[in-house]
Amino acid sequence: MKLRNLSLRTRIFIAMILLVLFASIIIASVSIFQYNEETRDYHEQRLERKERAIQRHLNNVIKETSYPVATEKVNLIFKDELNKIADIHSLQINLYDLEGSLLKSSRAILAQDTLQQCLSAEIINGISNTASHRYVDIHEENGETYQSSYTYLTDNKFKPIAILNLPYLERDDFLARELGEFLMRLGYAYLLVLIIAIGIALLLSKYITKSLQAISDKINETRLEKRNEKIMINDMSEEIFTLVSSYNSMIDELEESAVKLATSEREQAWREMAKQVAHEIKNPLTPMRLTVQNFQRKFDPNDPNVTTKVNEYSKTLIQQIDTMSSIASAFSTFAKMPAQQNENLNVVEIVKLALDIFNEDYIVFTYEKENIIAKFDRTQLIRVVTNLVKNAIQAIAKTDSPQIIVHVSELNGNVIISVADNGSGVSEENKNKVFEPKFTTKSSGMGLGLAMVKNIVETYNGTISFESEKDNGTVFKVVFPKA
Structure with a gap:
């Protein structure tokens, strides 16, 4: 169904519901985006905190070592301390020389085959070419996100002696669970808001269109032939x-x-x-x-x-x-307007009685069933039938094989009387004048017959119409309610 075919009330209701749904989607999207941003910031800041703490710990070891502080002595300096520091901070620690070769790792020796034995030129250049001498590599592996920070490990005089690498796995289980719970609560809240919005939308759309509906009803009831009431509405915009x-x-x-x-x-x-x-x-x-x-x-x-x-x-x-x-x-x-008589008549018998005054043998009377009861004035009904039949007789005056068929039936609570002839028919230019008073195509007569029939039928809330083809005949049809 096209939107323009919907009522104003329905369109207002749909617009308000769509507005609530659209706002809900926007808020949910912003919430998820904000969660992702906070998660990324959380992991970046946590890695930075871990990095600073481990560097302080490593610097303390350098200060207390008896070995010369040099790149080639890194293995000896952190021979026993690296694993302890890694356990304390629950984070893997890798040390590379300034050329990018692996010196020592807190991981087990058997697992070091899986380590990156030599750093890429991109990482080395990233450390040396930045003011903070720090480089962070982010990559995904087996569906999980890893951050690896690379920074210089310096001696007591702030001279780089090694490259410190901290691989960090972003574990979002807790945060994802929090987000799921938040979205569930948000969904319940949106459902409640949607139910309330539907109720408010119904009431508001009804209130907005109430005045318009009243105006529409009055306009539909407006008639030229009767006195029309003015619209009186309080509290109007x-x-x-x-x-x-x-x-x-x-x-x-x-x-x-x-x-x-x-x-x-x-x-x-x-x-x-x-x-x-x-x-x-x-x-x-x-x-x-x-x-x-x-x-x-x-x-x-x-x-x-x-x-x-x-x-x-x-x-x-x-x-x-x-x-x-x-x-x-x-x-x-x-x-003289015909007076309405609430007389129950068998229309079939009255029409048959009206046809008895005609002697023409080409008049055929048929009916749907023998008893079709309706409220009508007997005299006026006879007048309707006789005028239509007279009109048909005059129309077939010059026809070689004249025939007039009068038929009575009922449909949807209405009585239908049709009078069909095979006469000359009504010309196109005269079709709009048939029911006008004093209109006639005959040399004699006053042209009041069909106008009188129309007057009678409309008095009983009925209608009269006709279909005609030139030289093929005419069918007049009278329809009026049974009660």
Whole structure:
């Protein structure tokens, strides 16, 4: 999962835990580095202390010897004393002449074959070319680290008579054990800190994002068609306060815009409705006017057929008056919102009842099962079905082999009614206008049928949609909840 897909609260939590882990790793690394530095300093200082003590001891032997103090007499001077000094200080002592050849060692004679019998030029030069006349060689052997110090052994007048070598093995058992115990304690402490950090991170991330979550919830609930509540949060940070103030200002502007939009839409709807009503009423008024004018011009009281002509004129006027009445009824029905009736209906039976008024033999009714119960108004459901079927019949008027399939099913607690035809279909330019009031592609009619169906379905929290292909037919689908 990508980090950018995580919530802010999760990212804050992860960041805090990673920060604690990173700090723990840094502290542990610094501790181990410090231990290694202290260990190296400890061994260097211990070797220096041993070296100074042995040199003092050797100098005392030189002061008390009866032999001439010279390089060739070193074996005799330290014949019995070298091993004693080595035992006292628990350290091996090797003496070389100034050319680097081994003179005497505290190690057993049988083991001297393993000693370095002659010093390298690097060691000799290192001793002679430094101000302290001291050289330390560090090397590893069999996995263990050795330090060997080389320095001059001088006579009473500080003249070098030999090279003193002290091999020193770095034994870290005790220090390594101390480090292991320290790291174990540190690990327990880090584990406790990590547990505490997880708890604090959860609480802190929740606290930080609490205000943002409240704002997010309010924004998700914001709707243009309803009154939106402002956000009221106490103890806000400056950034959150700015965000909340901006949201509350937006709500005020949104309500003002919604009022203006609603007013504008109502005015526009009334203008459109007025134009449509005027247009529909003018259609029957024109033949009525012509009929009356013709009656005035041709009326003759002495005409023997005067009664027949009066009846014809009256019949024409009555037909046009009935047309105007149907127009008024249609607009009244469209304007009236259907009332929701909590009536349990078997949708299959109601749809079958609605289809009984049609005599077309190409209408096929199918259903998933015989009983599909839902809460709906019986009259409104019949109106939905009849309008969709009428629309389908008009769409297949010019089709050679017409067919209309009405199907009822249920899915996920919803009732689905589909009406499919194999008619001419809906063109691309008209697809966005299908559910608009007064839109029609027929020469007669007011274009209120599908708009009325949409109005009814949405009143019951349902939806209506369609799929259409030019010259291949159209499928209208109505979906509404069962309860």
